[in-house]
Amino acid sequence: MENKHERVDLESIKKQALEQFRSGKSLTGKGGAFAPLFKQFLEAALEAELDNHLSDPEEQPSSNRKNGKVSKTVKTSDGQVELTTSRDRNGSFEPENIKKRETILADSLQDRIIGMYGIGMSLRDISQHIKEMYDMDISHDTLSSITERIMPLVKEWQSRPLDELYCIVWMDAIHYKVKEQGKVKPRAVYNILGINLEGRKELIGVYVSENEGANFWLSVLTDLNNRGVKDMLIACIDNLQGFGQAIASIFPRTEVQSCVVHQIRNSLKYVATKDQKEFLEELKPVYKAPTKDLAEVNLEKLSDKWAKKYPVVIKSWQDNWHKLSTYFKYTEDIRRYSVPWKQGR
Numbered sequence: 001m002e003n004k005h006e007r008v009d010l011e012s013i014k015k016q017a018l019e020q021f022r023s024g025k026s027l028t029g030k031g032g033a034f035a036p037l038f039k040q041f042l043e044a045a046l047e048a049e050l051d052n053h054l055s056d057p058e059e060q061p062s063s064n065r066k067n068g069k070v071s072k073t074v075k076t077s078d079g080q081v082e083l084t085t086s087r088d089r090n091g092s093f094e095p096e097n098i099k100k101r102e103t104i105l106a107d108s109l110q111d112r113i114i115g116m117y118g119i120g121m122s123l124r125d126i127s128q129h130i131k132e133m134y135d136m137d138i139s140h141d142t143l144s145s146i147t148e149r150i151m152p153l154v155k156e157w158q159s160r161p162l163d164e165l166y167c168i169v170w171m172d173a174i175h176y177k178v179k180e181q182g183k184v185k186p187r188a189v190y191n192i193l194g195i196n197l198e199g200r201k202e203l204i205g206v207y208v209s210e211n212e213g214a215n216f217w218l219s220v221l222t223d224l225n226n227r228g229v230k231d232m233l234i235a236c237i238d239n240l241q242g243f244g245q246a247i248a249s250i251f252p253r254t255e256v257q258s259c260v261v262h263q264i265r266n267s268l269k270y271v272a273t274k275d276q277k278e279f280l281e282e283l284k285p286v287y288k289a290p291t292k293d294l295a296e297v298n299l300e301k302l303s304d305k306w307a308k309k310y311p312v313v314i315k316s317w318q319d320n321w322h323k324l325s326t327y328f329k330y331t332e333d334i335r336r337y338s339v340p341w342k343q344g345r
Helices: 002-023 035-054 107-118 123-134 140-158 214-226 243-250 260-268 273-287 292-306 311-319 332-338
Strands: 066-076 079-088 165-180 183-195 201-209 231-237 255-258
Touching: 035 066, 035 079, 165 201, 183 214, 201 214, 214 243, 231 243, 243 255, 255 260, 260 273, 260 311, 273 292, 292 311
Parallel strands: 165 231, 231 255
Antiparallel strands: 066 079, 165 183, 183 201
16 A cells, blocks of 8 residues: 555656646755655655664664654755654764754755855845745854855865966956945956966966956965966966056066957947948958968058047057967967957957
8 A cells, every 4th residue: 555655656746747847847946846755865864874873783782773753954955844754762873964953955055155155245145145045044153154164175275285387377357246235346256267287277266356456466466476386378368457567577477468359349349330340350360360470461451441430449459469469479279278269250
């Protein structure tokens, strides 16, 4: 009879899962078809742990055994789960899957919390966000305990020793806004990605500031130097004023390559929509030329045609040409990495 009920339950779950899948609803969230299976899995895992604990030879002399049931509410990123599991008479059982005083079972939720904390959101704002997104109340103390447990690992990663030499290093900032204590504030995440001597990409560092500026980049470069970086062969950056000088002050032998994609995007801000397609077609022979000499010839042609109409754009290319043309010193393979323009541009 029990097996029959189980088959009926499984058939019901299958039908519900198919309907939710077709409608795009979550299968694991609150009311999801797989939610009961998740609950059963957790309870079975805890029961298995307890059985293994009671069979331990160290527990045999005390005649430890199961002693009733205990209920526990566990919060996950998909909602709350009510668990009912056995307990042992001696109270010596320490489960690993869900620890005795653990009330949150969600590595993914913890990852989200750490991510929000890392980009500058306050614990109060994180708590409100979790409430709105997952219908879960998480106290300030719980959030603090999560961050306190994870942040030492984050700080260890942030301060880890680095290689002495990187072949190519990309440095750029991502801008976004966060809500902190009811106010929207700007943030800039400074990302440094490098290619080591083995040819592998490595995320060297991530830093957060209120905005992007050469002075902050200088502090970032100083930190990289303190962590062991002695030189970079090529540094790929945007056209932020003073950025190149900041690099030269810490790594004087590093060659700077300004991002061509950034330069193109900035140029289009000053070109009328009706002229953009034609301008881009005539700009392409400049940055995609096989040699620097030919690129400069094509830049001169571009200037002859467009300088009167768009003097700011042409002047920008001419003034920044020494940083935009560094890649011409290298072979096609290296150019592809140091100048990551989009295909077709």
